[in-house]
Amino acid sequence: MKLGARARYAVMAMADLARRSGELNGEPVTLCEIAERQELSQAYLEQLFAKLRRGGLVIAARGPKGGYRLSYPASQTRIADIIFAVEEPIKVTRCRGGSSKGCLTRTARCLTHDLWEELGRHIEVFLESVTLADVVEHRVLGRAHAGPAHSEAQYSVSP
Amino acid sequence: MKLGARARYAVMAMADLARRSGELNGEPVTLCEIAERQELSQAYLEQLFAKLRRGGLVIAARGPKGGYRLSYPASQTRIADIIFAVEEPIKVTRCRGGSSKGCLTRTARCLTHDLWEELGRHIEVFLESVTLADVVEHRVLGRAHAGPAHSEAQYSVSP
DNA sequence: CCAATTCTTGACGGCATTAGTCGGGAATTA
DNA sequence: TAATTCCCGACTAATGCCGTCAAGAATTGG
Numbered sequence: 110m111k112l113g114a115r116a117r118y119a120v121m122a123m124a125d126l127a128r129r130s131g132e133l134n135g136e137p138v139t140l141c142e143i144a145e146r147q148e149l150s151q152a153y154l155e156q157l158f159a160k161l162r163r164g165g166l167v168i169a170a171r172g173p174k175g176g177y178r179l180s181y182p183a184s185q186t187r188i189a190d191i192i193f194a195v196e197e198p199i200k201v202t203r204c205r206g207g208s209s210k211g212c213l214t215r216t217a218r219c220l221t222h223d224l225w226e227e228l229g230r231h232i233e234v235f236l237e238s239v240t241l242a243d244v245v246e247h248r249v250l251g252r253a254h255a256g257p258a259h260s261e262a263q264y265s266v267s268p
Numbered sequence: 269m270k271l272g273a274r275a276r277y278a279v280m281a282m283a284d285l286a287r288r289s290g291e292l293n294g295e296p297v298t299l300c301e302i303a304e305r306q307e308l309s310q311a312y313l314e315q316l317f318a319k320l321r322r323g324g325l326v327i328a329a330r331g332p333k334g335g336y337r338l339s340y341p342a343s344q345t346r347i348a349d350i351i352f353a354v355e356e357p358i359k360v361t362r363c364r365g366g367s368s369k370g371c372l373t374r375t376a377r378c379l380t381h382d383l384w385e386e387l388g389r390h391i392e393v394f395l396e397s398v399t400l401a402d403v404v405e406h407r408v409l410g411r412a413h414a415g416p417a418h419s420e421a422q423y424s425v426s427p
Numbered sequence: 428c429c430a431a432t433t434c435t436t437g438a439c440g441g442c443a444t445t446a447g448t449c450g451g452g453a454a455t456t457a
Numbered sequence: 458t459a460a461t462t463c464c465c466g467a468c469t470a471a472t473g474c475c476g477t478c479a480a481g482a483a484t485t486g487g
Contacts, residue, residue, distance in 0.1 A: 113444095152448055152449075159464070174456070175461075176463085224347065224408050227409055277475095329434080331433060334484070335433075336434090
């Protein structure tokens with residue numbers, strides 16, 4: 110899984126949608142609105158929502174009074190699914206036989222293989238445990254256990 | 269923190285160094301050796317080790333019979349430190365006032381801020397919990413604990 | 428001192444990926 | 458019919474990164 114700007118924007122947009130969708134219930138929300146509130150270009154949002162739609166996370170309605178709706182309640186829409194829908198999974202290592210099995214020649218060169226696999230799994234587990242509702246209601250902070258105070262750090266996982 | 273190929277190579281090289289350094293104890297290991305075993309370019313490794321050295325993780329010895337040594341035992345060298353040394357920390361969000369405090373206008377646009385911050389922390393905690401020794405001895409897999417099961421149940425108080 | 432080895436440093440280029448754009452098309456409503 | 462909104466594919470521009478090159482400084486051994 111990759112975490113670029115695409116993923117961020119997608120989650121931002123979905124959070125916005127969840128919020129707006131909760132207020133005026135049932136009525137679709139237009140990309141135009143979302144684009145304006147989140148300060149993103151509408152054209153780019155179209156790209157993202159096309160993927161979100163194909164991923165089954167949102168439902169589109171065309172024509173006047175059209176827009177997008179969440180397929181499922183915010184409390185059942187996991188962040189991991191959003192990111193998965195918009196970002197292509199990328200292979201972390203460049204070992205032969207690259208899939209989940211990892212490199213067979215476990216010696217020497219690929220000692221770190223397990224590490225990245227585990228880290229990936231770790232991130233996944235976290236993102237699967239957070240829903241859109243959690244984000245909208247600010248119930249995300251403080252889920253990392255026992256962080257020693259390295260606090261300055263900013264993270265990102267690719268440009 | 270960023271997780272690109274640089275970080276991977278750095279950890280690979282450090283793992284190789286830890287291993288080799290354990291066998292012939294005390295003797296420095298040359299970049300040439302490492303480059304060959306890990307199939308990386310020596311010139312590139314030089315870049316990485318320059319940063320690792322400045323980060324205080326390895327000690328260099330010049331001249332014939334020179335090379336690099338670990339500053340600390342493999343069991344005390346944390347993966348997080350390695351990555352921290354070679355990858356520039358990068359801003360995740362593009363909010364104003366971008367540092368650790370996050371955007372003050374918490375409404376609207378930056379709902380997702382907390383999410384990325386928490387994810388970053390999560391990754392950090394994990395990488396701090398793994399040492400070079402763990403990697404070399406294959407003691408990494410299976411550390412992903414199931415996060416808080418599902419958000420709803422989390423916060424409901426029992427009658 | 429000389430010569431070989433190995434780290435040190437800074438600058439540079441080519442490649443790849445990605446963010447973001449544009450224009451035309453199709454469905455829906457009124 | 459006309460307006461609105463989603464739909465789609467191709468295109469551009471730039472950013473960042475991997476990796477290279479070249480000249481220099483310290484150390485060892487003879």
